[in-house]
Every structure is written in C-alpha cells, then in structure tokens.
Amino acid sequence: MSEIAGGGGSPEAIATQTIRLTIDGGEVRVPAGATIWEAAREAGVEIPVLCHDSRLPPVGVCRVCLVDVGEKKLTASCVREVSDGMTVATRNEKIDACRKGLTELLLSDYPADADSNGKTGGDELRALAAEYGIEWPVPGANGDRTAPVSGIPSGNGRPIDRSSPVIRVDHQSCILCDRCIRACDEVQVNGVIGRTGKGYGTRIGFDLDDPMGVSTCVSCGECEKVCPTGALSLVQLAEGAAVPVPKRRSELKQVDSVCPYCGVGCAITYQVDEARNRVVYADGRASPVNHERLCVKGRYGFDYAHHPQRLTVPLIRRESAYPKGPLSPEVEQSDEKKRRRPGGLVDYDHVLPHFREATWEEAIELAGRRLRGIRDEHGSSAMAGFGSAKCSNEEAYLFQKLIRAGFGTNNIDHCTRLCHASSVAALLETIGSGAVTNVFGDVHNAEVALITGSNTTVNHPVAATFMKQAVRQGKTKIIVVEPRRIDMADHAEMFLQIRSGTDVAFYNALMHVLIEEDLVDHVFVRERTKDFESLRATVDKYTPDMAAEICGIPADDIRHAARLFGNARTAMVFWGMGIAQSVHGTDNARCLISLMLMTGNVGRQGTGLHPLRGQNNVQGASDAGLIPIVYPDYQSVKDPEVRAKFEAAWGVELDPDPGLTVVEIMGQALEGNIKGMYMMGENPFLSDPNVNKVRKALANLDFLVVQDIFLTETAEFADVILPATTQLEKVGTYTNSDRRVQVGRKALESPGQAREDWRIVSDLATAFGYRMTYESPAQVFEEFTALAPSYAGMTYENLGLTGKLWPCPDIESDGIQVLFGDTFPTPDGLGRFVPAEFTPAAEPPDEEFPFVLNTGRLLEHWHTGTMTRRSRALHAIAPEARVELHPDDLAALGARDGGPVHVASRRGSITLTAQASRNLLPGNVFIPFHFREAAANVLTYDALDPYGKIPGFKFCAVRVEAAD
Amino acid sequence: MSLIHELEVLQDERGHLTKDDLRELARRLAVPQYRLQELVSFYPHFRTEPAAPISISACRDMSCHLGGGPGLAGRLASRLADVPHVRVEETSCLGCCELAPAVRVNGVPVRASDEEALERAIRAGGPAREVRPHRSWRTDPYGDVESGYEGIRMALAQAQPDAAADRMIAELEKSGLRGMGGAGFPTGFKWKLVRGEAATPKYVVCNADESEPGTFKDRVILEDLPYLVIEGMMLAGLTVGSSRGIVYLRHEYADARAALEAEIERARGTGWLGRDILGSGFDFDVDVFISPGGYILGEETALLEALEDRRGEPRNKPPFPGQKGLYGLPTLMNNVETFAHAAAIGAEGADWWIGHGADGHAGLKFVAVSGHVERPGVYEIPMGTPVADLLEMAGGVSGGRELKAFAPGGASSHFLPADRVGTAMDFDALDEAGSMMGSGALVVVAEGTPLLPLAANIVRFFRNESCGKCVPCRDGTEKATAMLERATESGEAIDMDVIGKLNLLLTETSICGLGFVALNPLLSVAKHWPEEIPMRGGGSR
Numbered sequence A: 001m002s003e004i005a006g007g008g009g010s011p012e013a014i015a016t017q018t019i020r021l022t023i024d025g026g027e028v029r030v031p032a033g034a035t036i037w038e039a040a041r042e043a044g045v046e047i048p049v050l051c052h053d054s055r056l057p058p059v060g061v062c063r064v065c066l067v068d069v070g071e072k073k074l075t076a077s078c079v080r081e082v083s084d085g086m087t088v089a090t091r092n093e094k095i096d097a098c099r100k101g102l103t104e105l106l107l108s109d110y111p112a113d114a115d116s117n118g119k120t121g122g123d124e125l126r127a128l129a130a131e132y133g134i135e136w137p138v139p140g141a142n143g144d145r146t147a148p149v150s151g152i153p154s155g156n157g158r159p160i161d162r163s164s165p166v167i168r169v170d171h172q173s174c175i176l177c178d179r180c181i182r183a184c185d186e187v188q189v190n191g192v193i194g195r196t197g198k199g200y201g202t203r204i205g206f207d208l209d210d211p212m213g214v215s216t217c218v219s220c221g222e223c224e225k226v227c228p229t230g231a232l233s234l235v236q237l238a239e240g241a242a243v244p245v246p247k248r249r250s251e252l253k254q255v256d257s258v259c260p261y262c263g264v265g266c267a268i269t270y271q272v273d274e275a276r277n278r279v280v281y282a283d284g285r286a287s288p289v290n291h292e293r294l295c296v297k298g299r300y301g302f303d304y305a306h307h308p309q310r311l312t313v314p315l316i317r318r319e320s321a322y323p324k325g326p327l328s329p330e331v332e333q334s335d336e337k338k339r340r341r342p343g344g345l346v347d348y349d350h351v352l353p354h355f356r357e358a359t360w361e362e363a364i365e366l367a368g369r370r371l372r373g374i375r376d377e378h379g380s381s382a383m384a385g386f387g388s389a390k391c392s393n394e395e396a397y398l399f400q401k402l403i404r405a406g407f408g409t410n411n412i413d414h415c416t417r418l419c420h421a422s423s424v425a426a427l428l429e430t431i432g433s434g435a436v437t438n439v440f441g442d443v444h445n446a447e448v449a450l451i452t453g454s455n456t457t458v459n460h461p462v463a464a465t466f467m468k469q470a471v472r473q474g475k476t477k478i479i480v481v482e483p484r485r486i487d488m489a490d491h492a493e494m495f496l497q498i499r500s501g502t503d504v505a506f507y508n509a510l511m512h513v514l515i516e517e518d519l520v521d522h523v524f525v526r527e528r529t530k531d532f533e534s535l536r537a538t539v540d541k542y543t544p545d546m547a548a549e550i551c552g553i554p555a556d557d558i559r560h561a562a563r564l565f566g567n568a569r570t571a572m573v574f575w576g577m578g579i580a581q582s583v584h585g586t587d588n589a590r591c592l593i594s595l596m597l598m599t600g601n602v603g604r605q606g607t608g609l610h611p612l613r614g615q616n617n618v619q620g621a622s623d624a625g626l627i628p629i630v631y632p633d634y635q636s637v638k639d640p641e642v643r644a645k646f647e648a649a650w651g652v653e654l655d656p657d658p659g660l661t662v663v664e665i666m667g668q669a670l671e672g673n674i675k676g677m678y679m680m681g682e683n684p685f686l687s688d689p690n691v692n693k694v695r696k697a698l699a700n701l702d703f704l705v706v707q708d709i710f711l712t713e714t715a716e717f718a719d720v721i722l723p724a725t726t727q728l729e730k731v732g733t734y735t736n737s738d739r740r741v742q743v744g745r746k747a748l749e750s751p752g753q754a755r756e757d758w759r760i761v762s763d764l765a766t767a768f769g770y771r772m773t774y775e776s777p778a779q780v781f782e783e784f785t786a787l788a789p790s791y792a793g794m795t796y797e798n799l800g801l802t803g804k805l806w807p808c809p810d811i812e813s814d815g816i817q818v819l820f821g822d823t824f825p826t827p828d829g830l831g832r833f834v835p836a837e838f839t840p841a842a843e844p845p846d847e848e849f850p851f852v853l854n855t856g857r858l859l860e861h862w863h864t865g866t867m868t869r870r871s872r873a874l875h876a877i878a879p880e881a882r883v884e885l886h887p888d889d890l891a892a893l894g895a896r897d898g899g900p901v902h903v904a905s906r907r908g909s910i911t912l913t914a915q916a917s918r919n920l921l922p923g924n925v926f927i928p929f930h931f932r933e934a935a936a937n938v939l940t941y942d943a944l945d946p947y948g949k950i951p952g953f954k955f956c957a958v959r960v961e962a963a964d
Numbered sequence B: 001m002s003l004i005h006e007l008e009v010l011q012d013e014r015g016h017l018t019k020d021d022l023r024e025l026a027r028r029l030a031v032p033q034y035r036l037q038e039l040v041s042f043y044p045h046f047r048t049e050p051a052a053p054i055s056i057s058a059c060r061d062m063s064c065h066l067g068g069g070p071g072l073a074g075r076l077a078s079r080l081a082d083v084p085h086v087r088v089e090e091t092s093c094l095g096c097c098e099l100a101p102a103v104r105v106n107g108v109p110v111r112a113s114d115e116e117a118l119e120r121a122i123r124a125g126g127p128a129r130e131v132r133p134h135r136s137w138r139t140d141p142y143g144d145v146e147s148g149y150e151g152i153r154m155a156l157a158q159a160q161p162d163a164a165a166d167r168m169i170a171e172l173e174k175s176g177l178r179g180m181g182g183a184g185f186p187t188g189f190k191w192k193l194v195r196g197e198a199a200t201p202k203y204v205v206c207n208a209d210e211s212e213p214g215t216f217k218d219r220v221i222l223e224d225l226p227y228l229v230i231e232g233m234m235l236a237g238l239t240v241g242s243s244r245g246i247v248y249l250r251h252e253y254a255d256a257r258a259a260l261e262a263e264i265e266r267a268r269g270t271g272w273l274g275r276d277i278l279g280s281g282f283d284f285d286v287d288v289f290i291s292p293g294g295y296i297l298g299e300e301t302a303l304l305e306a307l308e309d310r311r312g313e314p315r316n317k318p319p320f321p322g323q324k325g326l327y328g329l330p331t332l333m334n335n336v337e338t339f340a341h342a343a344a345i346g347a348e349g350a351d352w353w354i355g356h357g358a359d360g361h362a363g364l365k366f367v368a369v370s371g372h373v374e375r376p377g378v379y380e381i382p383m384g385t386p387v388a389d390l391l392e393m394a395g396g397v398s399g400g401r402e403l404k405a406f407a408p409g410g411a412s413s414h415f416l417p418a419d420r421v422g423t424a425m426d427f428d429a430l431d432e433a434g435s436m437m438g439s440g441a442l443v444v445v446a447e448g449t450p451l452l453p454l455a456a457n458i459v460r461f462f463r464n465e466s467c468g469k470c471v472p473c474r475d476g477t478e479k480a481t482a483m484l485e486r487a488t489e490s491g492e493a494i495d496m497d498v499i500g501k502l503n504l505l506l507t508e509t510s511i512c513g514l515g516f517v518a519l520n521p522l523l524s525v526a527k528h529w530p531e532e533i534p535m536r537g538g539g540s541r
Helices: A011-015 A036-042 A093-107 A124-131 A179-187 A222-226 A235-240 A296-300 A348-354 A360-378 A393-407 A421-431 A440-445 A461-472 A487-491 A503-516 A522-528 A532-539 A544-551 A555-566 A585-598 A618-623 A640-650 A662-671 A691-699 A757-768 A777-787 A872-877 A887-892 B003-014 B019-029 B033-040 B062-066 B072-079 B115-123 B150-157 B161-175 B187-195 B217-224 B226-240 B254-269 B300-307 B336-348 B350-354 B387-393 B427-432 B451-465 B471-490 B496-509 B513-517 B520-528
Strands: A018-023 A026-031 A167-170 A193-196 A203-206 A232-234 A253-258 A267-273 A278-284 A315-317 A355-357 A383-386 A448-452 A477-481 A494-496 A571-575 A608-611 A676-680 A703-708 A720-723 A732-735 A740-744 A851-856 A882-885 A900-904 A909-916 A924-928 A956-962 B054-059 B086-091 B102-105 B108-111 B203-208 B244-250 B285-291 B331-335 B364-371 B377-382 B403-407 B441-446
Touching: A018 A036, A026 A036, A093 A124, A093 B471, A093 B496, A179 A193, A179 A222, A179 A461, A193 B033, A203 B033, A222 A232, A232 A235, A235 A872, A253 A740, A278 A296, A296 A461, A296 A872, A315 A360, A348 A355, A360 A383, A360 A676, A360 A703, A360 A720, A360 A757, A383 A393, A383 A662, A393 A618, A393 A640, A393 A676, A393 A732, A393 A757, A393 A777, A421 A585, A421 A608, A440 A461, A440 A571, A448 A461, A448 A555, A448 A585, A461 A477, A461 A487, A477 A487, A477 A555, A494 A555, A503 A532, A503 A544, A503 A555, A503 A585, A522 A585, A532 A585, A544 A555, A571 A585, A585 A608, A618 A732, A640 A777, A662 A691, A676 A757, A703 A757, A732 A777, A882 A887, A882 A900, A887 A909, B003 B019, B003 B033, B019 B033, B054 B072, B062 B364, B062 B441, B062 B451, B072 B086, B072 B115, B102 B115, B108 B115, B150 B161, B150 B226, B150 B336, B161 B187, B161 B226, B161 B336, B161 B350, B187 B226, B187 B331, B203 B226, B203 B300, B203 B336, B217 B226, B217 B254, B217 B336, B217 B364, B217 B377, B226 B244, B226 B254, B226 B331, B226 B336, B244 B254, B244 B300, B254 B285, B285 B300, B300 B331, B331 B336, B336 B350, B364 B387, B377 B387, B387 B403, B387 B441, B451 B471, B451 B513, B451 B520, B471 B496, B471 B513, B496 B513, B496 B520
Parallel strands: A383 A676, A448 A477, A448 A571, A477 A494, A571 A608, A676 A703, A703 A720, A851 A924, A882 A909, B054 B086, B203 B244, B203 B331, B244 B285, B364 B441
Antiparallel strands: A018 A026, A167 A232, A193 A203, A253 A267, A267 A278, A315 A355, A315 A720, A732 A740, A851 A956, A882 A924, A900 A909, A900 A956, B054 B102, B102 B108, B364 B377, B403 B441
16 A cells, blocks of 8 residues: 555646635635635634644644534634635634633643743643633642533643653643644654554653653754643743743743854744843744754753853963963873863863953953064964854954954964865865855755765754655655764665765766766756766776675665666755765765766756755855955955955955965964964864864964853963853854855843954954954944955845845845856856765774774754853753764673773774664764763874865774773 | 554564564654554554463443443453463453453453353363354345356446446435445445546545444454455446455454455455456455554544554544545545445346335345344344334343333434334434434343443443544543543432533534544433433533
8 A cells, every 4th residue: 555645636726726715704715725724814813723833734633723614513624625605604602612612621631730831832722711711720629730620520640741851741731732743743854742542541652652851852842832731841941940030922022033053044033031131942933944943952052151151251371371281180181090080061160260360451452462473573374363153254254354464364264174175175176166056945846865974963953854844745855875874864765874984986886877877967967067078987987886895885776876866857965074074075075066967956946066064154154254265255365356355455465375274274383383373262172183183282372362152172272361252142144054144133141241252353453453443243244245246235134034145136135046057157157077086094994993983963062062061951961972883893892882981093092981873884983072071083083185174074993992 | 664564563473562672663664653652552453561361351332231241351350360361351342242241362252141151161271262154145136155246247248337337326326325334325426426536546445344332233244245345345446446445344353354355365366356357457456454443443534544554533524535535545435234235236226125125215224233132133124124123033122121222323323212112223214213323233221221321331432432633522522421430430410511511512523423422322311311310400401
C-alpha cells in the first residue's frame, strides 16, 4: 500500500475558483479550498477555537469552532471547506450552548491552580470561560486539583513532567488540542510529540512516552508557544523565577530585533520588563526568514546579557601581571599532572585580580597611545585587528576603517577565516561572488536538495525546518552526504556516509556518472560556463568503483545519487563547515560549484549554491570589509581605482598590499613581527586550531586591546580590556546567510559603564589619532552604504521589520532573491569549472593515533560558549563536553558510555566523558569545540587549505584511552 | 512502509515490544519514535509487557454482562490463583456473544457459563475450540463455492463494460439494499457516487471490523460465505472502477480469517481473482488486513486511518470516503453483509432478493441474537420479520422468563420495552419505534434484570472504546460513566440536566457516530423505566 494521494483536479485550476457564501447574513467571496473559519475571518467574524492556529493544518478536535450550515448536525468550521451557496451561522442558541458546554467540560478537568503565568502564548481556555460567564476557578478543588463545573464531575489525576530544563509539562492542564503535536511535527518537523494512550487516558507523549527532558526534544519551544492552556509553559516563568516578573504581554515592552546567534538571522520580538531591564521571554516574529520559528538558542539563550559576569568597567592589566601569560589556573600550570581540573568558564576570581579598574578616558588614552607608539616605531605591518562576525555591519565597517585608515594596514580579518574562507575563495574564482545565489527558504522549489558537510538541524536549526518541511510536504528530496549520520539523514531520500575527508573523490565520481549518463545541462554549460573540458578530463578517472573504494560506500549508491540529482529539474546545494573547514576546503567547494554548473542549477527558482553562514553577521562582516584583501563590498585593495575611492572617502593614504589572515597573523605574532593588536569580540583562543600555539602568540604581543562582553580566554593576555555591549543593548544591522540585511533594535540598557562597540571603536580611533565622530549607527550605515554598491539605498527606515536582500537595485522591493539568472559577475560573465584532484588527509590515522577526530558544534551552544554557557537554559540542557564514539570502539577500548576518556593528538590531550553513538562509523570520534575544559582545538591540526587559508578542523588523528 | 505490520512482525518475533526494540525500529525505518508510540499505545493488539503463557481475556460487555459476566474475570483469577503463568484480564466485546459469558483462552473463544468446567479445562491444558457447523443461507444463490461467482461471470460477459456497471447500480437501487453495518446508507447510491468520482486509483474496502456488543453476524457470514463477500467486492470493483480490494478484519476472528484467506487463495488459483479475469481485461485482487483492535476501527474513516498506519481516529467529514478515502482517493466501503447481499443481487437480480422480504419489506437480514435467549446465534430473516417471531426462532427468553426489554440494533440502539416486541425488524419500522436496526443485533433482556447497571455497562463500553480524538466524546463519555457508576454504586442521583448537556455535546459536536450514540441506552432506560434510575434535574421530567 504505497500509493500516494493524487486525486482531485489540478491545484492551479481550483485556486482560481471563487466561492460565494453567506456568513451571518453577509455575503463572502473566498477562493475554493478555504475553510469556513478562514472565510469568516476574511469577513471579519472571529470564530472561537482552541485547537486551531492559522500556521497549523486544522484538525477539528476541540469542536469549539462549530457552526451551523443548515445540516443535521453542527460542523467544525476550521476543517470544513466552503462550498458555493453555503449559508453559515456562526452563532445561535444551540452553538452557544455547545461552546459553553465544551468549555465547561474541559474546565471540569482543568486544575484550579493551573499556573498560566508561564504561558508565553495566549491563555485561551480561560478567555473562553470568561466569555461564557463560567465561574472559574471553582472554589474547593479536590485533591486532584479539580472541582466540578456546572455539575459536571471533575477528575483528572494526570502528572506534571518537570524533566525539561525549559518547558514544564502539566498534563492535567492539557486539553489535547494537538497544537503542540503539529507545531513539533509540521512546523519544526522535529517529530517528538504525539498522542499516547487512548480515549480518556490519552495524553501527549514525547517519543516513546518518555519524560520530555530525556526525549529527543530539541527544546525549540514551538510547542510551548502554541499551547492555548498553559499545559506547556516556560519553566522560569512558571516556577523558576527568583524575582517576580510581569508576564502579561501588556505589561511588557515588545522590541523587534534579530537573533544574535547563527547566520539564519531569525526575526525575534523580545518581551522586555523595562523596569528591571530584563528580557522576560522571546517570540519568533513573522518574517520571510523564519516564519515565526526559533530554535532553542534564539528562544531561550538571551539571558547571557543579564549574567553577573558581564564586564562593566574598563580594565587595565596590573604591573604585577607582566610578563604576560595565561592567567587561568588550569593553563597557567605547565605541569599537566598538577594542573587543577578546570571549571567551565574563565575563572574570574583568579583572573580579575590581575587587572585594575580604570576610567574610560584612561583606558582609551592608554590603548590609543600604546598602539600608536607601536605603529610609529615598527610600522603599520606590526599592527593587526580581529573584528567579529557577531558585531553589526556598522561596527565591522568602523573597525576595518580604523585598522586600514588609522593603523594603516590590511591586517584585518575575522572568524570567517575559520569557517567559509575556502568556500568564498572557490566561489570568487568560479562565479565571481562569495555570497549565496539563492535563499534557503526556496528549498521547497528544489526537487532535490544536496546537504553536505552541514549538520543543519544543529547548526542552522530554523533553516533546517524549511528543508525538513519541504520533504514532508513531498516537494523536495534530500541527499545527505556526511561522515556522521546526522538527524537530517532521517529526512533524506539518500544518506551517503562517506569517510571523512573524501569529498572530492565522491563528487568527482558523481560528476563522472552525470557525464557518462549524459545528465549534463549542455545548454547551460555552453552558454554560461567555460573550461568544462578540463573538468571532464579530471573526473574521467573517478569511476564510481574507484570512489567507492576511497569513500567507503557502494559504487551503486554513487550512481543512484547521480541519477537522482541529475534528473531533477531544480536542485540546490547547502554546505557547511564539513566542506569548508578542511585542508581541501577550496577543492571541496569547487566540486560542489562544478556540480551545480554542469547541471544548470544556478540562477533559477529552486536552484542555487548556499554555503550556510555560521555567525549571525558573518555575511555582513565580510560585506563590510573585515577581510584582508578587500574593502567593503569586496572591492579589491589591490585595485588602484578602488583604493583611490576609499582614500578619498577616508581622507588618508591606504596600504596597497593585501593583509594577513587570522592564522597568519597569529604566526607573525609568534614570530614577533606583529606587535600591536585590537580584538573586537573575537576569542581566537578556543576557536583557532592548535590553541597552545595561540597562547604563545598572544603572550608575545607588545600590546593587546580586547573588547568584549565577558572575560574571555583571549582577554587574559590583554593589556586593556574594554567592556562592550551585547546585541540586545544596541542598534545595528546584521546580514544573514540569505544576504538579508535586518535591523537589530535595542531591548536593554547596557550594564555599568559598558559601551556600544561602535562608540568604543570611534573613541579608540580618535585616541589613536584618526578622528571619528559619529552620532549614531544610522550615520555609520549611511557612510557604509554609500561605499558599498550592494547596499546602496538601504536605510533603517526602508529596511523596516523584515529587512531587505542585497543586492536591492529597486529599493522599493525586497531585494533580489535568486542571483545570476543571466550572467556571472566574472570578467567574461561566464562561470568557470575548476577541477580538483583527490588528495589524502594531511594527518591520516596510524597505529599510534588510530582514530579520526571530527569537531563541530552542539545545538545548544555557540562557538566558545561565551554566551551560551552563561545562559541558564542552554547550560542546563548541555552542561558538559562529551566525545562521541561508536559503541564497538568504546567496548574495544574498555571504556563505558558515560565514563571518562582521554583523547590525545600529537598536539595535546584532553579528558572528557564518552558518549556511545551509532551515528559515527567505527574509527571516528566527534568532539564539540565549545568547552574550554576539554577544548577540542587542543587536539586539532593547524594545516591550512592552500587557497582559503582555512584550517582543517574536521580531520586529525587521535588516540582514545579509558580514564577510569 | 507499513508501521502496523512492522510492529506486528516485531511483536511476533520478540513476544512483546520493548522501548529498546521500538527505538531500534524507529531508527531503522527512519520514522519518529512517537509514530510508533502512538500506535502501540492505541491498539490493544500491541503489548509492551511479556504475554502470559496462559492468557485469559474475559468479555465485560453487554451480552456477557447479561450472561453473568460481571465479576467473571475476578472469579476466574481466584480459581486459577495457584496456576503459574496465568493472566486474567477483562476485555471489550469479543464478537462471540452467543457464548456469553465469553472468554478467550490463548486466543480460543469459549463459553464461561460453567466456571468450574472452564477451570478444569484450563488446568488440563486449555479448552477445545467449539466448532460451529457450516450452514446454508438463503441469500447464497449458489449453495456451494464451486457454483459461485456467477454474478461476476455474467457482468464480465457484457459487451459494454459500462453496461455491467449500469445494470449493477440499477439492480441495487431497485432492490433497496441498504448498508448493513449500522448506518443503512442506500448501497446503489453509494456505488453510483464512487463510480462518478474522477480520481484514480480507487479502492474497495470491506468493513469486517464488527465490534459492537451483541453483534457477530459478519463473523458467521465470513466463515460460511467468503466467496459471496469476495464476489460482492469484485462487482463493486467492476462498477466503481477499482481493482484493489481490502478486507479489514478484526483480529479476534481467526476462523473467519482462515476461511477468507483460503477462499482468496482458491479464487486466485482458479482465476477469479488476479489479472485479466476471464480474459475480460478486468483486474481485481483482495487482501486481508487484520485490525490491531478497537471498536472504533469499525468507523469507516478510523478504519482508513489504520490502513494508513495511523491511530484509528475518525476523520472530520466531509469529505466522505467515497470522495477522499484511502490515501485521499475514492474508496467504496461496505459492510460484509452488504457485499454478500450485493453479490446475490448481482447473480439473481433485485426482484429475486426483494421477494425474500416479509409483509411488504424487501430482502433478507442477518441478525445476531444474544442476551437472555434460549438459542443465541445468527438468524437470517426476511426483512420485516417481527421481533417477536425472531425471538421465537431463538427459542424465546431463556429460563422461561418474561421479556423486559430488547435492543434491536446492538449496544448503541435504544432499548425498547416488551410491548414493542411486535415491531418489524426493518430500518424504518425500528426508527419509528424509537430505536434502530443498527448493526443487526437483537439483545434480549429478561424480566428481573436491573437496567441501571446494564446502561452503565454500555456507556462504559463507549467510554472505553472512545478513541479520544475529540473533546465531547473523550471527556463526555467519561463524565457520564462517572455519574452512572456513582449512581450504580451508591445510589447517587443522576443530574439529568447534566446528562442532557452531555448528550447535546455528544450528539451535536462529536466527530463520529460513537459519540452520537454513547448515551442512547441510558436515555432509553430513563425514558421507559424512569423508576430504575435515581434522577434529579429537569431532564428527568
């Protein structure tokens, strides 16, 4: 029984048909297929309902929305389609009696002490009770918290599940409206909640009726948001708040902003208690980006801003703390055996005494003077700056302006170097542009989506919901190519578990089959590209059999995948760090680009290249020029005309030579050639490969200014520490992975003397001797957009609530979604095939180090954990570092699931908890890099991709030993 | 992917379903774990605990309640307390009400009226299966399987394929045949509607999930006349344009399953089922789907949900299955008996069938007779036969007692008092009398039987079998049951205003028929025997 529904007329034909009906005496016209509930809403008639929400497919289970259409019985309007000539009464005596009766029935089981204060959504059952004048709560509740209502016996006795750190499940308050089930299944497509049991014994259940906290729930909060009764409520509001906070929406200030975490850039509304200067909770906001959805970080990870460890005063390193070195006890002690077991975060008690508080004037003066001194003595090439992809476009622009126009060097980079530099290198050389060619939300128009090197549900959770939803709705088939069995594999048509580091061989073979079976788009190749012959010559030897041997998958799977991909009329590719963070990163990306070019999958709806950007503003930081080789908007520093333009705008002569990249700057610092550095919101300590080397490099600097919101590992090496603001405390624009420029708005006042980053940069620039006087971020944005053609015409006003995509030639429009429909921004307008050869890993496993280490992230944490590990909810869900291994390996090592293990590479060793996982192939281990007490990057290898200069975080050889 | 099938296979392999096994299955099939939990926790067939080597299920419902069932499970458990590995459970109606009080011992249905004998049999290794001799039935035009399938042979011999369908619909409409599963929808009209649907493929589904207390006629028809049912489905397929038949059979009907599967195999072997039947170009085949259990699965859209691997929760209608049924495609669904009669009408014509009726009524009706009668069983009567005559065929009220009440259409039909025993067994006549033909199950109640516990028993059955999807049924049946139990146990007066409100919600706002009928027995007892129910409130007047 595998047939799929296919009946009925064509959807297009039906959609154009208009239905006329009468609702409460008024005539209404709606498109065929609309429900009575929708038609009534169109006519301005709100029909009460508990189980329906306009974002969810209707189920018609609460029956409150019933209406009279003149049939024998009343009908549920949320599920009943309109028909021509229908006459609908939305209220009459019988309907009112039924609605009131249903409400009484539900209230007879509803706990009198139900705390709907934890609700972040509506409180809809109580609202109905009030509307129908039902006395509630009834005094004298029984032991089971309920009392008879209007003579209906009470009862219930269902439990409260407090196992989740973020969501309390009061089963007794649940009316089984199924909203949470659909929100979990159809909106977020996590598939955790269902109905368990039968009849009156039915409850919502998580997985196999497990407690929510131990289920596969990813705490996206969509269920809690849609719950109409408070059965699912926010723990900290329902019972966890130490200080009472206003909970009603009307008592809170709504601030429309964007999420500070990943490159998806979800639109958020923060609900702010102004009196206490606190965010109470966060709502997903309607936007083309996220359709009101959020993930666990966006929804619950805002409280880092309130953390008591925020830096609130400028700090200057005490004389006694020189010569510089790390200050944390666990790294200070060189003898590994004597080293104190580290805690989760930088130990403030140990580090702070090495600094003294200073005034802003003193700190800025000192920083400006010392940096200026180094520049004057050693020249511009002794200077460097790391900006941050967490800061706004305005701040990135100002920062690079300071480094270039003030310090006089192009030694400016940021963490994109550690993520998509290789992708961008490949994109620039092939199609002339480093940004995505289409937005992730267009995935439903793609017949096939290839997802590779991206654990999308973890790292871009909300983007992943669109991919999963497209599959669920039968619009898209997904091919996942990954060394780990990621969650997305469950949604995939094909999952190809290739060996780590064998991507080039795999894609070459895929292209080999496409050519062999003539699944090439010859017209596209002829008219839009060049150098196809060189690609053909290269992939010729990569037969499926040869690649199968290298990749460790059956040759037929490669053929099958090639056919699936090649026969699709539209295909998109999404990739992440698994492709980019490799010593072959550029080659990997070249292969993906060739694949899309040869199949003509660029420049149309449902097609495109989408490197999923990591940081919330990594696209914008790059756009704004935090890259050593280009000015804002990718204008080359080597181009004299361009340089002249920026020299005119900034009023100084600029360095004509490209600058150094992140890892190169660290290398030069170690050598003593880079002496003065300014770091804005960057913590290369944990995020760079081979952190022991980074430590030495940082200690070697003559003067280091660190500007951040918390004391980071990097700050331990600082001479001056400047307290900055979180995104919640300032205004600015951020550009997401789709190229959408959105305004983040100020929700909170910054604590103590902390200042907005753009102000600090301006002040420091002025103190350095390069005068900057800006009144507001809007003024900075105006200067930036005047120099960046892609952003031309954008203003805070016209970006509005949902922003715009760049480029945006028609400023009235939303911007261009699909790029390169006719031509590529290359000199000849053609896309170029750049073939790549497979080369084995830089550090293959051997007898001494027999495992392959892969690193990455967890859903709940962000990078070095500076923010997320200070969020109550996120820390509670994922408190510790774990290394994942195949259970067979674990057994062979004599280690146990949940027990401690040592993991060592040629560069260092860490101890952490083992976690058995069948998602890995034997011989592989995975460690998230968020945890400084078990920093994965102690182990990783800093060999670089020759083009993108990106380190190969995803592959090195390690040894694992049981530690108990 | 067939999740229900996979779960059955897993349970057969492992004895029961553990969380570890379920997680592994979810992983293998790449489905969310909750999808399995939803099914395992909904369908009584699935076990999460090991099965007992000796598993005894005692029916607790209407006919068995009348047959002395209350407390049976407890009594058997005490009798067998010293026998290791015995588990006695109460269960919903087993569909063998003629054995009342009925129990299943390791799947074998047996009569438990002599508890001592049953105990001895269990101690001796288990009771023997009672073999019911096959009987011949008037609606069977063939008499034996070898002569079967004449109707479909004639239909396929028609030169114009449409002509056969036209004739079939015309004959059905002329015969006045109505759905025999309970709703009584005109069969010819239903076939015409499904025939008129454009979408393909279409499905023909035989609803063999009879589970209403007092009802077991379809079981007997399947055991004795499987070829007639299959032929009815074939005629339906030919008429509506479907080549795919599915029989949805309740899992307790082992003998019916065996008979049906044997006949399907035989028909495939002799070319009656399969491709290009008789060289006509008509393809048709039938599969048997064993229900994982539950009364609600007899509701046609719940049944479809189960076939689609979901919880058997009825769908909102419209659309009806004829428009959007299995996988959203037009689906003709009829009851077992309906298909059997349709085959007879196809072979012999409407006039022949009409001629079997009594007193101006048309055709034949199978009725299961149970409760306080001498000879419970299935009777094939001319439509329109007075209840009194049927009662007499069944040997009258057992023990020579007087008749007190009867339910002519199973547990969901209103009770009628003895003075209505002259009412004809016919859709319209029973409607007029204030009850209904329902599923064709006459349940007889002898004088001296207290009706409050019986009404409570039936409402409890609907509570137990409510799927839980919609608010009025899930909560309303529970609340009514609570009120009835208090009245039964402590004589607490039932507030008829509240019952009236619950009934309004159940009848007006429930998604399916279970909710509509759930309080019928109580309401009819309150109407005809108000003195037996402690009542207060306006509804009691």
